[in-house]
Amino acid sequence: MSPSAPSPQQPPSRRIAEELRKRIERGELAAGDKLPSERALAEEYGAARNTAREAVRILAEQGLVTAKHGKGVFVRQPQRLFRFGSDRYSIKNRETGLTPFRLEAKRQGKxxxxxxxxxxxxxxxxxIAERLQVSADDASVVHRENHxxxxxxxVQIVSTYIRWGEAQGTLLMQPKSGPNGIYGRLEELGHVMxxxxDEISARMPTPHEAxxxxxxxxxxxxxxxxxxLDQNGEPFEVTRYVHRADQTGLLYELPVEQPTPPEAQ
Amino acid sequence: MSPSAPSPQQPPSRRIAEELRKRIERGELAAGDKLPSERALAEEYGAARNTAREAVRILAEQGLVTAKHGKGVFVRQPQRLFRFGSDRYSIKNRETGLTPFRLEAKRQGKxxxxxxxxxxxxxxxxxIAERLQVSADDASVVHRENHxxxxxxxVQIVSTYIRWGEAQGTLLMQPKSGPNGIYGRLEELGHVMxxxxDEISARMPTPHEAxxxxxxxxxxxxxxxxxxLDQNGEPFEVTRYVHRADQTGLLYELPVEQPTPPEAQ
DNA sequence: TAGTGGTCTAGACCACTGG
DNA sequence: CAGTGGTCTAGACCACTAT
Structure with missing residues (x-):
């Protein structure tokens, strides 16, 4: 019917995937619902099981469905996102004693x-070496890894890097880094944030991360x-956050620099 | 040997994938290099072609390799990232007449x-309706879609939404929206940014986006x-950017609110 | 033309889940 | 136990790329 329909010449696996996708988008299959089994789909479309399976794989790759071994394939539940953002570094959070992560968890009742x-x-x-302005050829940093x-x-993997010369022999080498956390210690060392x-990117996880x-x-x-960056514009700490994207989002709220108004004064 | 090695009981397809991954990480297969053909891999590991193929699929899913029909499977080239960020909305960019996108492209010689x-x-x-504070039940907005x-x-798909009541009959309805673009027109309507x-998330693309x-x-x-948000804190424009993550990153640089120093004065 | 990946078939066995 | 997804086999044909 439609002049440029992409459907007619498509291979069966893609056609099945598209039909399932439409059923999901139309709400015939709601979040949490179980799809027909691979064997049932194969019969329904007159294809081999591997072909139906390939269709399911396509949907899984798109993040639409999730297979559960022994149970079935289910339409994925959209998760409420954790929101990490520009206030993650705010002084206010240090004063409350509740880290942004604990705050957000509490808000979601978790x-x-x-x-x-x-x-x-x-x-x-x-x-890391480039951003922290240290040597990448020797053991020049302390690495704190938290989950x-x-x-x-x-939810996230956090790797914080601090210069070894500054961390050596301080609470920065201890799990409990003291009041206001590592930023408290770094401030005592003369670094006011x-x-x-923040440099942000997205990618597929490594097997290790997965x-x-x-x-x-x-x-x-x-x-x-x-x-x-401290009061002198010098970097004093670098952290790599790796978030799972199905449960995490970022929020940045910031002021826009205003031009000097032409008719002021 | 190693006590908790996950390798021994792994299925052949995963084992082949891991070996290929190691070859890539060790640099035996450099960026741009061609992997052995699926048939060659199958013979090398004494498996069926589909099993070797599954191994390649696993690597492709991780973004490590790319299959080119009729040519072979190649180790993916890491792309230099476009950097979009907090200065994307800066007034300075409007004054130069070069949009951030054109600036970044120029910097990369593209x-x-x-x-x-x-x-x-x-x-x-x-x-969108929620953030722009308009009705989601009628045609309350103008949608400008740019590629x-x-x-x-x-590189990116950009969808900008403005209230219909404000856009109606103005240059906001025209491709060439006049000096300083749409923000120039919105400023004339009394909205100073x-x-x-910015709410940021990552996900797999829809087939349409792909x-x-x-x-x-x-x-x-x-x-x-x-x-x-304008000078009254009211939202006056909402835009959805969809970037391809293999060529795009985001950069946010922002000041940290300082507490009032306890010993000042 | 030969070599590559893309897709499909029909069957098999395994591993996990639930009654 | 029956039903589900996970994996594998051995073969086939197609579509694309290069020579």
Whole structure:
């Protein structure tokens, strides 16, 4: 009928995937519903099971459905997103004692847990060394790795890097880094956080990340490379956040620089 | 050997995928190199072609390799990222006449092209209506859809929404919206952009987006839902940016609110 | 033309879930 | 136990690329 319909010459697996997608979009299959089994789909469309299976794979890749071994394939539930953002570094949060993560978890009625995985002296990755302005050839940094959970589900991986010369022998080497956390210690070392720079990208997870974050196929990660600048514009701390994108979003609210009004004065 | 090695009981397809991944990480297969053909891999590992093919699919899903029909499977080239960020809304850019996109393209030695796809009065999507504070039940907005290209490769899809009541009969309904673009016109209507709010998320593309952005499998999109607030804190424009994540990153640089120093005065 | 990936078939066995 | 997805096999034909 329609002149430029892409359907007629499409292979069966894609055709099945599109029909299922339409059923989902029309609401015939709602979030949480179970799709017909692969064997049922195969029979329904007169195809081999592998062909029906390929159709399901296409939908999973798009993040629309999730297969559960032994149970079936289900339409994915849109998750309410955690919102991390520009206020993540705000002084106010330090004063309340509640970190932004705990605040957001509380707002969603979930329990927050933060595991300190490791605190080690290391050779920094190249991108970190560049931003922290340290050598990438020797063990010039301390790496603190933390994992964040909401209701015991992993939400983000956080890797913080600080210069070894400054962290050495301080609470920055300890899991409990004291009042106001590491930023409190860094302030005592003369670094007042004045500006932040967040570089944001998205990509598919590595197998390692997929395992740590318990990620289903078709779920990307959001990566934030954060640099803290002090009162002299010097970087003194760099953190890499890796968020699971199906449960996490970022929020940046910021003022726009105004031009000097031409008719003022 | 290693006590908790996950390898021994892994299915052949995953084992092949892991070995290929290691070859890539060790640099034996560099960016741009061609992998052994599926048939060659199958023979090398004593498996059926479909099993080798599954291994390649796993790597493609991770964004590590790209299959080219009739040619082979190649290790993906890391692309230099376009950086869009907080200065995207800066007044300075309006004064130079060069949009941030054209500036970034120029910096990378690429040609920029912007296509105005459509300018139509529409019923807004729910998320847009909520942020623009208009009705989602009638055609309360004007939707301007633009596509951005670098060297004729699609980079982002931009959908801007403005209240119909304000756009009606103005240059906001025209492809050429006049000096300083739409923000110039909105300023004449009394809206000075004072703050912006950007909500960022990542997800796999819809088939429609994948086609528009020419996306390979395993490449997610970055979505930015941008709200412009005027001098009264009222939203007057909302834009949805959909970026391809393999060529685009975001950059936010912002000041941190300082507490009143306890010993000042 | 030969070599590549894209898709399909028909069957098999395994692993997980639930009654 | 029956039903589900996860994986594999061995073969086939198609579509695209290069020579």
């Amino acid at each position: 329990t927050a847990r933060i595991d300190v995985l490791s605190i080690t002296r290391e050779v920094p990755p190249a991108d 964040y959970f909401a209701d015991d589900e992993p 004045t500006r932040v720079r 395992a740590l974050l318990d990620l289903l196929p078709g779920v990307p990660v959001l990566e934030v490379l954060h640099t803290s | 040609t920029a092209r912007i296509d105005v796809l459509s300018i139509t009065r529409e019923v807004p999507p729910a998320d 951005y290209f670098a060297d004729d490769e699609p 004072t703050r912006v709010r 086609a528009l952005l020419d996306l390979l499998p395993g490449v997610p999109v970055l979505e930015v839902l941008h709200t412009s």
